[in-house]
Amino acid sequence: MGLVGQADALARGEVSARELVEECLESIARQESLGAFRVVRVEAARREAVAADKRLGEGERLPLLGVPVAVKDDTDVAGETTPFAVAGDHRPAVNDGEVVRKLRAAGAIVVGKTTTCELGLWPFSESPGFGAARNPWNPEYTPGGSSGGSAAAVAAGMVAAAVGSDGAGSIRIPAAWTGLVGIKPQRGRVSAHPHTDPFNGLTVWGPLARNVADAALLLDVLSGSHREDVYRLDPIATPFVEAARREPGRLRIAVSFRTAFGVSGKLDPEIRAAVERVARRLTELGHKVFPADPDYGLVGLGLIPRGTVGVAEWLDSIPGARPERRTEVEARIGRTVGRRLLPLAKRLDPYLRRKVGRIFQVADVVLTPTTALPPLKVGAFDGKGYRDTQSGVAAACPYAWTWNVLGWPGVNVPAGFTERGLPIGAQLLGHDSDEATLISLAAQLESAEGWAERRPRELSSPLR
Numbered sequence: 001m002g003l004v005g006q007a008d009a010l011a012r013g014e015v016s017a018r019e020l021v022e023e024c025l026e027s028i029a030r031q032e033s034l035g036a037f038r039v040v041r042v043e044a045a046r047r048e049a050v051a052a053d054k055r056l057g058e059g060e061r062l063p064l065l066g067v068p069v070a071v072k073d074d075t076d077v078a079g080e081t082t083p084f085a086v087a088g089d090h091r092p093a094v095n096d097g098e099v100v101r102k103l104r105a106a107g108a109i110v111v112g113k114t115t116t117c118e119l120g121l122w123p124f125s126e127s128p129g130f131g132a133a134r135n136p137w138n139p140e141y142t143p144g145g146s147s148g149g150s151a152a153a154v155a156a157g158m159v160a161a162a163v164g165s166d167g168a169g170s171i172r173i174p175a176a177w178t179g180l181v182g183i184k185p186q187r188g189r190v191s192a193h194p195h196t197d198p199f200n201g202l203t204v205w206g207p208l209a210r211n212v213a214d215a216a217l218l219l220d221v222l223s224g225s226h227r228e229d230v231y232r233l234d235p236i237a238t239p240f241v242e243a244a245r246r247e248p249g250r251l252r253i254a255v256s257f258r259t260a261f262g263v264s265g266k267l268d269p270e271i272r273a274a275v276e277r278v279a280r281r282l283t284e285l286g287h288k289v290f291p292a293d294p295d296y297g298l299v300g301l302g303l304i305p306r307g308t309v310g311v312a313e314w315l316d317s318i319p320g321a322r323p324e325r326r327t328e329v330e331a332r333i334g335r336t337v338g339r340r341l342l343p344l345a346k347r348l349d350p351y352l353r354r355k356v357g358r359i360f361q362v363a364d365v366v367l368t369p370t371t372a373l374p375p376l377k378v379g380a381f382d383g384k385g386y387r388d389t390q391s392g393v394a395a396a397c398p399y400a401w402t403w404n405v406l407g408w409p410g411v412n413v414p415a416g417f418t419e420r421g422l423p424i425g426a427q428l429l430g431h432d433s434d435e436a437t438l439i440s441l442a443a444q445l446e447s448a449e450g451w452a453e454r455r456p457r458e459l460s461s462p463l464r
Contacts, residue, residue: 002452003067003160003214004241010056010066017052017066017109021045024068024111027158035133036143036152038073039080040112048109055107063221065107070153070162072146073113073130074120075099075205076194085118085127086327089320098193098226099163099205106221114149114162118327119311120203122389123173123397124376125149128324132378135178136456137422141375144174147208151178154208155456161210161218165192167203168307169370169400175208175412176370176425179454181215181442182208184400186433187407188231190222197230199310200342202303202404211452212443215411216240219435231407233433240439248440254292254363255279259372260299260402264395267372274415274424275369281448282367282441294359294366294402302348302405305341308334329386353406353432360431365441370425371397374418399427409435413442414451 001009009015028040045068052066071077074084076097081090100110115125115133125133125148133148135141136156143152147164151174154162164171166184175182183206190205192198207218220239225232257272259265283289312334315321323331359366373396381389403410408430415426430438446452 001160002211003064003209003217006067006160007064011061013056017049017056018046020066021049021068021109021111024159027156028112031156031158033134034136034139034152034156035115035131036149036156036158037070037112038115038130038149041080041110045109045111052107052109062107063217064103066109067107068109068111068159069103070112070114070150070159071100071103071110072150072162072164073116074165075113075163077110077113080113083130084120084314085116085130086315086318087129087322088318090318098191099222102222102224108221111159114147114153116146116149118323119314120146120165120167120170121311121327121330122146122381123169123393124378124381125174126378134378135375137178138420140377141422142177142378144177144375146170148174150208151175151180151182154178154180154210157455161214162208163205163218163222164208165203165205166404167199167310168303168404169397171206171208172370172400172410172412172425172427173397177375177423179414179423179451180208180210180412181212182206182412183215183219183435183439184403184410185219185223185435186233186409188225188229188233189435191224191226191229193226193228196228200306200346201231201407202306202310212439212446213241213244216244216439238436240435243436243439244443246440248437248444251287251364251437251441252362253279253282253287253289253365253367254359255289255367256291256293257369258293258296259398260296262300263398264372265398266395267369268374270374270418271369271372271424275367275426278413278415278426278445279367281445285444285448292359292362294356296402297352297355299352299356299402299405302345302352303401305338305345308338309342310334312338326384326386326389356402356406357431364437366429368399368427368429370399370412370427372399374422374424403429408432409438411438411442413445414449414454
């Protein structure tokens with residue numbers, strides 16, 4: 001059962017929270033070699049399941065009461081540390097972060113915190129101090145990053161859905177490489193408090209799930225601003241789960257393979273073919289589909305200062321931080337060049353939104369690849385310096401980060417598989433605060449494609 005199915009079964013009394021949590025914990029333990037979790041809250045989850053069953057028995061109903069979920073290890077859970085994959089003198093969080101507070105308010109049970117890379121820098125989820133997450137479709141490959149542990153946990157069936165964060169594609173990339181739906185919401189849609197401006201507006205938190213309805217339900221639970229957030233949005237008028245149930249109407253969909261200026265545009269032929277096939281499917285569904293490219297201009301000027309300063313700020317907040325050298329190089333760039341350029345980067349926002357936003361005069365949605373390459377091997381960048389890592393990952397993942405600079409929503413949808421059986425993703429990119437259109441379109445596409453039933457086999461014995 002997915003997230004929606006589990007919540008419904010719990011409400012009807014067909015299954016207990018204790019049963020779901022025990023199945024979840026057993027699946028995590030059985031597939032431990034995937035490295036999806038940095039920490040598993042075994043006893044805490046069991047206690048919370050008992051309490052959830054009591055509340056259900058008393059007639060209480062909440063959207064996720066008794067449902068087990070996971071969160072990325074950049075999110076505070078009271079009583080647990082939040083190392084964000086950086087070795088240091090970490091102390092347990094005193095309070096839940098806003099994401100976890102909302103999950104608990106909806107009745108969810110957080111079973112653990114998932115593996116990532118240092119400060120979310122890379123499209124893989126590996127670090128010297130906290131191990132590597134592996135792809136359930138083939139454990140020799142990464143599930144992506146930096147929300148790769150969350151993606152691996154969902155793709156392997158450990159949990160029905162998980163929370164990730166996306167500062168340059170870090171939800172959409174692992175969703176693409178593990179065959180999931182991943183939603184990067186509009187900037188300000190989901191509060192990251194106590195981080196009031198995470199990575200200076202680049203990073204947002206959102207759902208990873210096997211199907212659109214589950215992702216929409218989780219986004220509904222997570223949505224909402226905190227009074228101290230730099231970016232705040234009014235509450236949505238209609239729940240996203242309603243968008244997942246309705247037809248999108250006939251949309252204008254621009255198909256684009258262009259990358260931003262200065263970024264490698266070399267695209268794997270299998271990925272191009274997969275995106276073109278999705279475009280044909282959308283045409284069959286009645287949409288007007290045509291080639292057209294956003295005019296990205298110098299959008300990269302909005303990325304580098306925000307990202308490098310964000311890394312420096314987060315690293316400086318960790319007592320006794322002992323990062324990899326390439327992480328420290330990124331932070332050093334932020335402390336020197338990045339901080340000087342950050343005000344300019346933020347002043348560019350209206351100009352960049354106008355420039356790139358002209359595509360929405362002719363289109364309602366932009367369809368692009370999510371990544372330029374299929375999943376990378378685990379350890380592909382072990383021992384690499386900053387420059388080699390940066391250039392390598394930029395070539396692999398040049399398509400997602402532009403929408404983080406703009407702050408607009410994007411959804412990864414499964415687009416098929418490579419000849420080696422590795423998942424491929426496509427992006428549906430929307431205009432300001434238009435998650436609903438993307439969710440409705442993705443749900444229609446899912447109904448036609450049937451991707452929710454495609455699941456990886458469990459690990460073979462040599463890797464257990």
